[in-house]
Amino acid sequence: MFITTTAPQDPMILQLVPIVTQACEILREEYQRYCSGAEFDVERKKDNSPVTQADYRANTYITEALAQISTLPLLSEEGDKSKRDEWTKFWLLDPLDGTKEFLHQRPEFTINLSLVEGEKTTFAMLAIPCEHNIYICPIKGMPLKYNTQTQLWFEYAPTELGITLQVGLSQSARTKPEYADYLAALSRLSPYTNYYAGSAYKFCMMLEDQVDLYPRFHPTCEWDTSAGQCLIERIGGGLVDFKGRAFIYNQRDSLLNNGFIAYKNDAIKDLALKALAQMDDKP
Template sequence: MFKATTSTQDPMILQLVPIVTQACEILREEYQHYCAGDAFDVERKADHSPVTQADYRSNNYITQALATISDLPLLSEEADNMPRQAWQRFWLLDPLDGTKEFLHKRPEFTINLSLVDGSQTVFAVLAIPCEQQIYFCPEDGMPLKLETDTGQWFEYIADETEKNIQIGLSQSAQHKPEYAEYLQDLATLTNFGVLKAGSAYKFCMMLEDQVDIYPRFHPTCEWDTSAGQCFIERIGGGLVDFKGRPFVYNQRETLLNAGFIAFKNTKMKTLALQALELMQKRH
Protein backbone atom coordinates (compact mmCIF):
# COMPACT_ATOMS: atom_id res chain seq x y z
CA MET A 1 0.00 0.00 0.00
CA PHE A 2 1.05 3.62 -0.34
CA LYS A 3 0.94 6.64 1.96
CA ALA A 4 1.14 10.28 0.89
CA THR A 5 4.60 11.83 1.02
CA THR A 6 6.49 14.87 -0.18
CA SER A 7 7.94 15.12 -3.67
CA THR A 8 10.97 12.95 -4.35
CA GLN A 9 14.39 14.50 -4.81
CA ASP A 10 15.76 11.52 -6.76
CA PRO A 11 17.39 13.14 -9.81
CA MET A 12 16.73 10.24 -12.20
CA ILE A 13 13.06 10.10 -11.26
CA LEU A 14 12.69 13.87 -11.64
CA GLN A 15 14.18 13.66 -15.13
CA LEU A 16 11.83 10.86 -16.09
CA VAL A 17 8.59 12.32 -14.71
CA PRO A 18 7.88 14.66 -17.67
CA ILE A 19 8.94 12.00 -20.18
CA VAL A 20 6.74 9.25 -18.79
CA THR A 21 3.87 11.67 -18.15
CA GLN A 22 3.92 12.75 -21.80
CA ALA A 23 4.15 9.14 -22.98
CA CYS A 24 1.04 8.39 -20.92
CA GLU A 25 -0.72 11.33 -22.55
CA ILE A 26 0.19 9.95 -25.99
CA LEU A 27 -1.23 6.52 -25.16
CA ARG A 28 -4.40 7.96 -23.62
CA GLU A 29 -4.97 10.00 -26.75
CA GLU A 30 -4.40 6.98 -28.98
CA TYR A 31 -6.72 4.87 -26.82
CA GLN A 32 -9.48 7.48 -27.05
CA HIS A 33 -9.15 7.55 -30.84
CA TYR A 34 -9.28 3.77 -31.02
CA CYS A 35 -12.30 3.49 -28.70
CA ALA A 36 -14.08 6.19 -30.71
CA GLY A 37 -13.75 4.09 -33.84
CA ASP A 38 -11.32 6.39 -35.64
CA ALA A 39 -9.06 4.96 -38.35
CA PHE A 40 -6.34 3.02 -36.55
CA ASP A 41 -3.36 1.04 -37.83
CA VAL A 42 -2.91 -2.49 -36.46
CA GLU A 43 -0.25 -4.85 -37.79
CA ARG A 44 0.86 -8.39 -36.98
CA LYS A 45 4.41 -9.28 -36.02
CA ALA A 46 6.20 -12.44 -37.12
CA ASP A 47 4.89 -14.21 -33.99
CA HIS A 48 1.35 -13.06 -34.90
CA SER A 49 1.09 -10.75 -31.89
CA PRO A 50 -0.47 -7.35 -32.64
CA VAL A 51 1.36 -4.03 -32.80
CA THR A 52 -0.42 -0.71 -33.32
CA GLN A 53 0.24 2.89 -34.18
CA ALA A 54 0.03 3.56 -30.42
CA ASP A 55 2.95 1.18 -29.73
CA TYR A 56 5.06 2.91 -32.37
CA ARG A 57 4.17 6.45 -31.36
CA SER A 58 4.94 5.78 -27.67
CA ASN A 59 8.18 4.03 -28.61
CA ASN A 60 9.36 6.86 -30.86
CA TYR A 61 8.64 9.51 -28.25
CA ILE A 62 10.28 7.66 -25.33
CA THR A 63 13.31 6.71 -27.43
CA GLN A 64 13.95 10.30 -28.47
CA ALA A 65 13.25 11.74 -25.01
CA LEU A 66 15.51 9.25 -23.21
CA ALA A 67 18.35 10.17 -25.55
CA THR A 68 18.19 13.77 -24.26
CA ILE A 69 18.85 12.74 -20.64
CA SER A 70 20.95 9.57 -20.96
CA ASP A 71 23.65 8.20 -23.26
CA LEU A 72 22.89 4.60 -22.29
CA PRO A 73 21.72 2.24 -25.05
CA LEU A 74 18.03 1.30 -25.25
CA LEU A 75 16.53 -2.11 -25.97
CA SER A 76 12.86 -1.78 -26.91
CA GLU A 77 10.24 -4.27 -27.97
CA GLU A 78 9.40 -2.02 -30.91
CA ALA A 79 12.91 -1.48 -32.26
CA ASP A 80 15.32 -3.51 -34.33
CA ASN A 81 17.51 -6.06 -32.55
CA MET A 82 20.70 -4.53 -31.27
CA PRO A 83 24.15 -5.99 -30.38
CA ARG A 84 23.00 -6.03 -26.76
CA GLN A 85 25.23 -8.82 -25.44
CA ALA A 86 28.10 -6.37 -24.94
CA TRP A 87 25.98 -3.93 -22.94
CA GLN A 88 26.68 -3.64 -19.22
CA ARG A 89 24.09 -0.99 -18.39
CA PHE A 90 21.10 -0.17 -20.57
CA TRP A 91 17.43 0.82 -20.68
CA LEU A 92 14.82 -1.87 -21.37
CA LEU A 93 11.46 -0.67 -22.70
CA ASP A 94 8.02 -1.93 -23.56
CA PRO A 95 6.29 1.25 -24.75
CA LEU A 96 2.83 -0.35 -24.60
CA ASP A 97 2.57 -3.54 -22.58
CA GLY A 98 -0.88 -5.01 -23.06
CA THR A 99 -1.58 -4.29 -26.70
CA LYS A 100 -4.25 -7.01 -26.66
CA GLU A 101 -5.96 -5.30 -23.71
CA PHE A 102 -5.80 -2.02 -25.62
CA LEU A 103 -7.43 -3.63 -28.66
CA HIS A 104 -10.14 -5.22 -26.50
CA LYS A 105 -10.86 -1.75 -25.08
CA ARG A 106 -9.68 -2.70 -21.60
CA PRO A 107 -7.62 0.10 -20.02
CA GLU A 108 -5.21 -2.35 -18.34
CA PHE A 109 -2.15 -1.50 -20.39
CA THR A 110 1.11 -0.08 -19.09
CA ILE A 111 4.46 1.43 -20.00
CA ASN A 112 7.36 -0.67 -18.71
CA LEU A 113 10.78 0.94 -18.43
CA SER A 114 13.72 -0.43 -16.49
CA LEU A 115 17.44 0.07 -16.07
CA VAL A 116 19.48 -3.12 -16.26
CA ASP A 117 23.00 -3.28 -14.83
CA GLY A 118 24.81 -6.52 -15.55
CA SER A 119 22.10 -9.13 -15.22
CA GLN A 120 19.99 -7.27 -12.64
CA THR A 121 17.28 -4.63 -12.87
CA VAL A 122 18.27 -1.75 -10.59
CA PHE A 123 15.67 0.93 -11.40
CA ALA A 124 12.17 0.64 -12.82
CA VAL A 125 9.08 2.51 -13.96
CA LEU A 126 5.56 1.16 -14.43
CA ALA A 127 2.95 3.62 -15.69
CA ILE A 128 -0.80 3.11 -16.08
CA PRO A 129 -1.86 5.78 -18.58
CA CYS A 130 -5.61 5.42 -18.08
CA GLU A 131 -5.30 5.79 -14.30
CA GLN A 132 -2.80 8.68 -14.49
CA GLN A 133 -0.46 6.84 -12.14
CA ILE A 134 3.27 6.23 -12.45
CA TYR A 135 5.21 3.91 -10.15
CA PHE A 136 8.95 4.38 -9.69
CA CYS A 137 11.40 1.96 -8.11
CA PRO A 138 14.55 3.99 -7.34
CA GLU A 139 17.99 2.44 -7.17
CA ASP A 140 17.72 2.71 -3.36
CA GLY A 141 14.64 2.76 -1.17
CA MET A 142 11.00 1.78 -1.39
CA PRO A 143 8.80 2.26 -4.47
CA LEU A 144 7.10 5.59 -5.05
CA LYS A 145 3.88 6.47 -6.86
CA LEU A 146 2.93 9.71 -8.58
CA GLU A 147 -0.64 10.74 -9.38
CA THR A 148 0.02 12.85 -12.45
CA ASP A 149 -3.35 14.62 -12.38
CA THR A 150 -2.88 15.93 -8.81
CA GLY A 151 0.94 15.92 -8.51
CA GLN A 152 0.67 13.97 -5.25
CA TRP A 153 3.50 11.59 -4.37
CA PHE A 154 3.10 8.39 -2.34
CA GLU A 155 5.63 6.02 -0.74
CA TYR A 156 5.19 2.27 -0.38
CA ILE A 157 4.69 0.85 3.10
CA ALA A 158 4.11 -2.81 3.91
CA ASP A 159 0.56 -3.67 4.96
CA GLU A 160 0.57 -6.34 7.65
CA THR A 161 -3.23 -6.66 7.72
CA GLU A 162 -4.44 -10.24 7.27
CA LYS A 163 -6.77 -10.54 4.30
CA ASN A 164 -7.98 -13.03 1.74
CA ILE A 165 -5.29 -14.23 -0.65
CA GLN A 166 -5.77 -13.06 -4.23
CA ILE A 167 -4.30 -14.76 -7.31
CA GLY A 168 -3.63 -12.60 -10.36
CA LEU A 169 -4.18 -14.21 -13.75
CA SER A 170 -3.90 -13.01 -17.32
CA GLN A 171 -7.12 -12.51 -19.25
CA SER A 172 -6.11 -15.39 -21.54
CA ALA A 173 -5.46 -17.83 -18.67
CA GLN A 174 -8.98 -19.28 -18.85
CA HIS A 175 -8.11 -20.89 -22.17
CA LYS A 176 -5.00 -22.67 -20.88
CA PRO A 177 -5.51 -25.84 -18.76
CA GLU A 178 -2.32 -25.47 -16.73
CA TYR A 179 -3.81 -22.50 -14.86
CA ALA A 180 -6.85 -24.50 -13.76
CA GLU A 181 -4.52 -27.30 -12.66
CA TYR A 182 -2.33 -24.91 -10.66
CA LEU A 183 -5.34 -23.33 -8.93
CA GLN A 184 -6.70 -26.78 -8.12
CA ASP A 185 -3.46 -27.67 -6.33
CA LEU A 186 -3.28 -24.30 -4.60
CA ALA A 187 -6.83 -24.84 -3.31
CA THR A 188 -5.59 -27.84 -1.31
CA LEU A 189 -3.27 -25.47 0.58
CA THR A 190 -5.30 -22.30 1.14
CA ASN A 191 -8.44 -20.36 0.30
CA PHE A 192 -8.09 -17.64 -2.30
CA GLY A 193 -9.85 -15.41 -4.77
CA VAL A 194 -8.94 -14.78 -8.41
CA LEU A 195 -8.48 -11.46 -10.18
CA LYS A 196 -7.92 -11.24 -13.94
CA ALA A 197 -6.02 -8.37 -15.51
CA GLY A 198 -3.76 -7.75 -18.44
CA SER A 199 -0.08 -7.06 -18.90
CA ALA A 200 2.24 -5.75 -16.19
CA TYR A 201 -0.84 -4.18 -14.62
CA LYS A 202 -0.81 -7.22 -12.30
CA PHE A 203 2.53 -6.11 -10.83
CA CYS A 204 0.93 -2.77 -9.98
CA MET A 205 -1.92 -4.68 -8.32
CA MET A 206 0.67 -6.49 -6.19
CA LEU A 207 2.06 -3.12 -5.06
CA GLU A 208 -1.48 -2.05 -4.16
CA ASP A 209 -2.11 -5.22 -2.10
CA GLN A 210 -4.72 -6.46 -4.56
CA VAL A 211 -2.73 -9.49 -5.80
CA ASP A 212 -0.52 -11.81 -3.74
CA ILE A 213 0.55 -14.51 -6.25
CA TYR A 214 0.85 -14.22 -10.02
CA PRO A 215 1.54 -17.50 -11.89
CA ARG A 216 2.45 -17.36 -15.57
CA PHE A 217 2.61 -20.49 -17.71
CA HIS A 218 2.72 -18.93 -21.17
CA PRO A 219 5.66 -16.97 -22.57
CA THR A 220 6.71 -13.40 -21.88
CA CYS A 221 9.75 -11.40 -22.92
CA GLU A 222 12.35 -9.68 -20.79
CA TRP A 223 10.72 -6.24 -21.22
CA ASP A 224 7.48 -7.71 -19.81
CA THR A 225 8.99 -8.76 -16.47
CA SER A 226 12.07 -6.65 -15.73
CA ALA A 227 10.32 -3.63 -14.21
CA GLY A 228 7.75 -5.67 -12.31
CA GLN A 229 10.38 -7.97 -10.86
CA CYS A 230 12.38 -4.99 -9.64
CA PHE A 231 9.35 -3.60 -7.80
CA ILE A 232 8.23 -6.78 -6.09
CA GLU A 233 11.75 -7.79 -5.08
CA ARG A 234 12.16 -4.38 -3.47
CA ILE A 235 9.08 -4.90 -1.28
CA GLY A 236 10.20 -8.35 -0.14
CA GLY A 237 8.65 -10.54 -2.83
CA GLY A 238 10.07 -12.01 -5.98
CA LEU A 239 9.72 -13.53 -9.42
CA VAL A 240 11.26 -16.94 -10.07
CA ASP A 241 11.29 -19.63 -12.74
CA PHE A 242 9.85 -23.08 -12.10
CA LYS A 243 13.09 -24.15 -10.42
CA GLY A 244 12.90 -21.26 -7.96
CA ARG A 245 15.58 -19.11 -9.63
CA PRO A 246 15.08 -15.34 -10.03
CA PHE A 247 15.04 -14.12 -13.62
CA VAL A 248 18.23 -12.47 -14.88
CA TYR A 249 18.44 -10.16 -17.88
CA ASN A 250 20.40 -9.90 -21.13
CA GLN A 251 22.23 -13.16 -20.48
CA ARG A 252 20.82 -15.35 -23.26
CA GLU A 253 20.57 -15.36 -27.04
CA THR A 254 16.79 -15.17 -26.76
CA LEU A 255 14.77 -12.47 -25.01
CA LEU A 256 11.90 -14.91 -24.53
CA ASN A 257 11.13 -15.94 -20.95
CA ALA A 258 9.82 -19.29 -19.81
CA GLY A 259 7.06 -19.43 -17.20
CA PHE A 260 7.35 -17.86 -13.76
CA ILE A 261 5.76 -17.48 -10.37
CA ALA A 262 5.62 -13.99 -8.84
CA PHE A 263 4.81 -13.50 -5.17
CA LYS A 264 4.42 -10.54 -2.84
CA ASN A 265 6.29 -11.84 0.22
CA THR A 266 7.97 -14.93 1.67
CA LYS A 267 4.70 -16.39 2.99
CA MET A 268 3.19 -16.17 -0.50
CA LYS A 269 6.37 -17.65 -1.97
CA THR A 270 6.00 -20.75 0.17
CA LEU A 271 2.38 -21.29 -0.86
CA ALA A 272 3.02 -20.53 -4.52
CA LEU A 273 5.94 -22.94 -4.84
CA GLN A 274 4.20 -25.67 -2.84
CA ALA A 275 1.31 -25.58 -5.31
CA LEU A 276 3.77 -25.67 -8.21
CA GLU A 277 5.51 -28.70 -6.70
CA LEU A 278 2.19 -30.53 -6.35
CA MET A 279 1.42 -29.77 -9.98
CA GLN A 280 4.85 -30.89 -11.18
CA LYS A 281 4.60 -34.20 -9.32
CA ARG A 282 1.71 -35.21 -11.57
CA HIS A 283 3.74 -34.69 -14.74
Protein backbone atom coordinates in the same frame (compact mmCIF):
# COMPACT_ATOMS: atom_id res chain seq x y z
CA MET B 1 -0.54 0.42 0.25
CA PHE B 2 0.85 3.88 -0.31
CA ILE B 3 0.98 6.88 2.01
CA THR B 4 1.45 10.51 1.06
CA THR B 5 5.02 11.73 0.94
CA THR B 6 7.07 14.65 -0.38
CA ALA B 7 8.47 14.78 -3.90
CA PRO B 8 11.80 12.96 -4.32
CA GLN B 9 14.97 14.89 -5.09
CA ASP B 10 16.55 12.15 -7.18
CA PRO B 11 17.66 13.82 -10.46
CA MET B 12 16.99 10.70 -12.55
CA ILE B 13 13.41 10.42 -11.29
CA LEU B 14 12.80 14.13 -11.87
CA GLN B 15 14.08 13.83 -15.45
CA LEU B 16 12.12 10.69 -16.28
CA VAL B 17 8.74 11.56 -14.77
CA PRO B 18 7.92 14.24 -17.40
CA ILE B 19 8.94 11.82 -20.18
CA VAL B 20 6.75 9.00 -18.89
CA THR B 21 3.92 11.44 -18.15
CA GLN B 22 3.94 12.61 -21.77
CA ALA B 23 4.15 9.04 -23.03
CA CYS B 24 1.05 8.25 -20.96
CA GLU B 25 -0.74 11.16 -22.58
CA ILE B 26 0.21 9.82 -26.03
CA LEU B 27 -1.21 6.39 -25.20
CA ARG B 28 -4.41 7.86 -23.75
CA GLU B 29 -4.90 9.86 -26.96
CA GLU B 30 -4.34 6.77 -29.08
CA TYR B 31 -6.64 4.67 -26.90
CA GLN B 32 -9.44 7.23 -27.16
CA ARG B 33 -8.96 7.32 -30.91
CA TYR B 34 -9.14 3.54 -31.18
CA CYS B 35 -12.21 3.28 -28.91
CA SER B 36 -13.99 5.96 -30.94
CA GLY B 37 -13.86 3.77 -34.03
CA ALA B 38 -11.58 6.13 -35.96
CA GLU B 39 -9.09 4.76 -38.50
CA PHE B 40 -6.33 2.96 -36.60
CA ASP B 41 -3.37 0.92 -37.83
CA VAL B 42 -2.85 -2.58 -36.42
CA GLU B 43 -0.19 -4.93 -37.77
CA ARG B 44 0.96 -8.46 -36.97
CA LYS B 45 4.51 -9.35 -36.00
CA LYS B 46 6.29 -12.51 -37.08
CA ASP B 47 4.98 -14.29 -33.98
CA ASN B 48 1.43 -13.12 -34.88
CA SER B 49 1.19 -10.80 -31.88
CA PRO B 50 -0.38 -7.39 -32.60
CA VAL B 51 1.46 -4.09 -32.79
CA THR B 52 -0.32 -0.78 -33.33
CA GLN B 53 0.30 2.81 -34.22
CA ALA B 54 0.11 3.52 -30.48
CA ASP B 55 3.06 1.18 -29.80
CA TYR B 56 5.13 2.90 -32.49
CA ARG B 57 4.22 6.44 -31.48
CA ALA B 58 5.01 5.88 -27.80
CA ASN B 59 8.22 4.08 -28.68
CA THR B 60 9.42 6.90 -30.94
CA TYR B 61 8.70 9.54 -28.33
CA ILE B 62 10.35 7.70 -25.43
CA THR B 63 13.37 6.72 -27.53
CA GLU B 64 13.98 10.32 -28.60
CA ALA B 65 13.32 11.75 -25.12
CA LEU B 66 15.68 9.28 -23.41
CA ALA B 67 18.42 10.16 -25.89
CA GLN B 68 18.18 13.77 -24.71
CA ILE B 69 19.00 12.89 -21.10
CA SER B 70 21.05 9.68 -21.28
CA THR B 71 23.83 8.18 -23.39
CA LEU B 72 22.92 4.62 -22.40
CA PRO B 73 21.61 2.29 -25.12
CA LEU B 74 17.95 1.36 -25.23
CA LEU B 75 16.58 -2.16 -25.68
CA SER B 76 12.95 -1.74 -26.70
CA GLU B 77 10.35 -4.24 -27.81
CA GLU B 78 9.86 -2.06 -30.90
CA GLY B 79 13.54 -1.20 -31.46
CA ASP B 80 16.87 -2.61 -32.68
CA LYS B 81 18.14 -5.54 -30.60
CA SER B 82 21.17 -6.53 -32.65
CA LYS B 83 23.89 -5.06 -30.40
CA ARG B 84 22.51 -5.94 -26.99
CA ASP B 85 25.21 -8.53 -26.29
CA GLU B 86 27.68 -5.61 -26.08
CA TRP B 87 25.70 -3.83 -23.37
CA THR B 88 26.32 -4.12 -19.63
CA LYS B 89 24.10 -1.17 -18.66
CA PHE B 90 21.07 -0.11 -20.63
CA TRP B 91 17.45 0.97 -20.61
CA LEU B 92 14.81 -1.72 -21.17
CA LEU B 93 11.44 -0.60 -22.54
CA ASP B 94 8.03 -1.87 -23.46
CA PRO B 95 6.26 1.27 -24.70
CA LEU B 96 2.86 -0.43 -24.60
CA ASP B 97 2.65 -3.58 -22.54
CA GLY B 98 -0.78 -5.08 -23.02
CA THR B 99 -1.49 -4.37 -26.67
CA LYS B 100 -4.17 -7.07 -26.56
CA GLU B 101 -5.82 -5.33 -23.60
CA PHE B 102 -5.70 -2.07 -25.57
CA LEU B 103 -7.36 -3.72 -28.58
CA HIS B 104 -10.04 -5.34 -26.38
CA GLN B 105 -10.75 -1.88 -24.93
CA ARG B 106 -9.56 -2.84 -21.46
CA PRO B 107 -7.61 0.10 -19.95
CA GLU B 108 -5.07 -2.15 -18.21
CA PHE B 109 -2.10 -1.52 -20.51
CA THR B 110 1.14 -0.11 -19.14
CA ILE B 111 4.47 1.48 -19.98
CA ASN B 112 7.41 -0.53 -18.62
CA LEU B 113 10.78 1.21 -18.35
CA SER B 114 13.73 -0.12 -16.37
CA LEU B 115 17.47 0.25 -15.96
CA VAL B 116 19.45 -2.97 -16.21
CA GLU B 117 23.01 -3.18 -14.87
CA GLY B 118 24.79 -6.45 -15.48
CA GLU B 119 22.06 -9.05 -15.16
CA LYS B 120 19.84 -7.22 -12.66
CA THR B 121 17.28 -4.44 -12.79
CA THR B 122 18.28 -1.56 -10.50
CA PHE B 123 15.64 1.08 -11.28
CA ALA B 124 12.15 0.90 -12.73
CA MET B 125 9.10 2.89 -13.74
CA LEU B 126 5.78 1.22 -14.47
CA ALA B 127 2.97 3.51 -15.59
CA ILE B 128 -0.77 2.93 -16.03
CA PRO B 129 -1.82 5.69 -18.46
CA CYS B 130 -5.58 5.38 -17.92
CA GLU B 131 -5.19 5.63 -14.13
CA HIS B 132 -2.67 8.49 -14.31
CA ASN B 133 -0.31 6.60 -12.00
CA ILE B 134 3.43 5.98 -12.31
CA TYR B 135 5.03 3.44 -9.98
CA ILE B 136 8.74 3.97 -9.41
CA CYS B 137 11.42 1.75 -7.91
CA PRO B 138 14.29 4.11 -7.07
CA ILE B 139 17.90 2.99 -6.85
CA LYS B 140 17.45 2.95 -3.06
CA GLY B 141 14.39 2.97 -0.85
CA MET B 142 10.78 1.88 -1.04
CA PRO B 143 8.70 2.19 -4.24
CA LEU B 144 7.03 5.49 -4.96
CA LYS B 145 3.81 6.36 -6.75
CA TYR B 146 3.15 9.58 -8.61
CA ASN B 147 -0.29 10.66 -9.79
CA THR B 148 0.07 12.81 -12.89
CA GLN B 149 -3.37 14.44 -12.43
CA THR B 150 -3.08 15.50 -8.81
CA GLN B 151 0.76 15.73 -8.91
CA LEU B 152 0.82 14.03 -5.51
CA TRP B 153 3.59 11.66 -4.40
CA PHE B 154 3.15 8.51 -2.32
CA GLU B 155 5.54 6.02 -0.74
CA TYR B 156 4.93 2.29 -0.28
CA ALA B 157 4.06 1.19 3.26
CA PRO B 158 3.82 -2.53 4.16
CA THR B 159 0.56 -3.95 5.47
CA GLU B 160 -0.52 -7.28 6.92
CA LEU B 161 -1.73 -9.81 4.38
CA GLY B 162 -5.30 -11.06 4.59
CA ILE B 163 -6.31 -14.62 5.45
CA THR B 164 -7.46 -15.37 1.90
CA LEU B 165 -4.74 -15.45 -0.74
CA GLN B 166 -5.33 -13.06 -3.64
CA VAL B 167 -4.22 -14.52 -6.98
CA GLY B 168 -3.74 -12.39 -10.08
CA LEU B 169 -4.17 -14.05 -13.47
CA SER B 170 -3.86 -12.95 -17.07
CA GLN B 171 -7.07 -12.61 -19.07
CA SER B 172 -5.96 -15.48 -21.33
CA ALA B 173 -5.60 -17.78 -18.30
CA ARG B 174 -9.36 -18.40 -18.47
CA THR B 175 -8.87 -20.74 -21.42
CA LYS B 176 -5.56 -22.42 -20.59
CA PRO B 177 -5.86 -25.74 -18.72
CA GLU B 178 -2.59 -25.41 -16.79
CA TYR B 179 -4.07 -22.54 -14.79
CA ALA B 180 -7.07 -24.63 -13.73
CA ASP B 181 -4.67 -27.40 -12.73
CA TYR B 182 -2.53 -24.98 -10.72
CA LEU B 183 -5.49 -23.39 -8.96
CA ALA B 184 -6.83 -26.83 -8.04
CA ALA B 185 -3.47 -27.66 -6.44
CA LEU B 186 -3.38 -24.28 -4.70
CA SER B 187 -6.90 -24.75 -3.30
CA ARG B 188 -5.69 -27.82 -1.41
CA LEU B 189 -3.14 -25.63 0.38
CA SER B 190 -4.91 -22.32 0.95
CA PRO B 191 -8.22 -20.51 0.44
CA TYR B 192 -7.90 -18.01 -2.39
CA THR B 193 -9.74 -15.56 -4.59
CA ASN B 194 -8.60 -14.75 -8.10
CA TYR B 195 -8.65 -11.64 -10.25
CA TYR B 196 -8.09 -11.30 -13.98
CA ALA B 197 -6.08 -8.40 -15.38
CA GLY B 198 -3.79 -7.74 -18.29
CA SER B 199 -0.12 -7.00 -18.81
CA ALA B 200 2.20 -5.74 -16.06
CA TYR B 201 -0.87 -4.19 -14.44
CA LYS B 202 -0.85 -7.17 -12.06
CA PHE B 203 2.48 -6.06 -10.58
CA CYS B 204 0.84 -2.74 -9.70
CA MET B 205 -2.03 -4.66 -8.11
CA MET B 206 0.56 -6.39 -5.90
CA LEU B 207 1.84 -3.00 -4.75
CA GLU B 208 -1.74 -1.90 -4.04
CA ASP B 209 -2.47 -4.98 -1.86
CA GLN B 210 -4.93 -6.36 -4.42
CA VAL B 211 -2.80 -9.36 -5.47
CA ASP B 212 -0.43 -11.55 -3.44
CA LEU B 213 0.52 -14.13 -6.06
CA TYR B 214 0.81 -13.99 -9.84
CA PRO B 215 1.51 -17.32 -11.59
CA ARG B 216 2.32 -17.26 -15.30
CA PHE B 217 2.49 -20.34 -17.52
CA HIS B 218 2.55 -18.76 -20.98
CA PRO B 219 5.49 -16.80 -22.40
CA THR B 220 6.55 -13.24 -21.76
CA CYS B 221 9.63 -11.28 -22.81
CA GLU B 222 12.23 -9.57 -20.67
CA TRP B 223 10.68 -6.12 -21.15
CA ASP B 224 7.41 -7.49 -19.75
CA THR B 225 8.88 -8.51 -16.37
CA SER B 226 11.93 -6.37 -15.56
CA ALA B 227 10.16 -3.32 -14.12
CA GLY B 228 7.58 -5.32 -12.20
CA GLN B 229 10.21 -7.66 -10.75
CA CYS B 230 12.27 -4.70 -9.55
CA LEU B 231 9.26 -3.18 -7.79
CA ILE B 232 8.08 -6.31 -6.00
CA GLU B 233 11.60 -7.37 -5.01
CA ARG B 234 11.98 -4.03 -3.26
CA ILE B 235 8.96 -4.77 -1.02
CA GLY B 236 10.25 -8.22 -0.04
CA GLY B 237 8.70 -10.26 -2.84
CA GLY B 238 10.13 -11.56 -6.06
CA LEU B 239 9.75 -13.22 -9.42
CA VAL B 240 11.24 -16.67 -10.01
CA ASP B 241 11.13 -19.47 -12.54
CA PHE B 242 9.55 -22.81 -11.69
CA LYS B 243 12.79 -23.93 -10.03
CA GLY B 244 12.78 -20.94 -7.70
CA ARG B 245 15.50 -18.95 -9.51
CA ALA B 246 15.14 -15.19 -9.88
CA PHE B 247 14.90 -13.90 -13.44
CA ILE B 248 18.05 -12.24 -14.82
CA TYR B 249 18.31 -10.02 -17.87
CA ASN B 250 20.14 -9.88 -21.21
CA GLN B 251 22.11 -13.05 -20.49
CA ARG B 252 20.63 -15.41 -23.09
CA ASP B 253 20.35 -15.63 -26.86
CA SER B 254 16.58 -15.31 -26.56
CA LEU B 255 14.68 -12.51 -24.84
CA LEU B 256 11.72 -14.84 -24.34
CA ASN B 257 10.88 -15.82 -20.77
CA ASN B 258 9.45 -19.13 -19.68
CA GLY B 259 6.84 -19.36 -16.93
CA PHE B 260 7.23 -17.70 -13.56
CA ILE B 261 5.81 -17.17 -10.12
CA ALA B 262 5.60 -13.60 -8.83
CA TYR B 263 4.95 -13.33 -5.10
CA LYS B 264 4.68 -10.75 -2.36
CA ASN B 265 6.76 -12.45 0.36
CA ASP B 266 8.76 -15.63 1.00
CA ALA B 267 5.86 -17.46 2.66
CA ILE B 268 3.75 -16.99 -0.48
CA LYS B 269 6.70 -18.09 -2.61
CA ASP B 270 6.96 -21.35 -0.66
CA LEU B 271 3.21 -21.92 -0.95
CA ALA B 272 3.23 -21.15 -4.68
CA LEU B 273 6.10 -23.54 -5.43
CA LYS B 274 4.48 -26.25 -3.31
CA ALA B 275 1.29 -25.93 -5.35
CA LEU B 276 3.38 -26.16 -8.51
CA ALA B 277 4.88 -29.44 -7.32
CA GLN B 278 1.39 -30.84 -6.66
CA MET B 279 0.01 -30.15 -10.14
CA ASP B 280 -1.23 -33.17 -12.08
CA ASP B 281 0.71 -32.06 -15.16
CA LYS B 282 3.82 -30.32 -13.88
CA PRO B 283 5.29 -27.68 -16.23
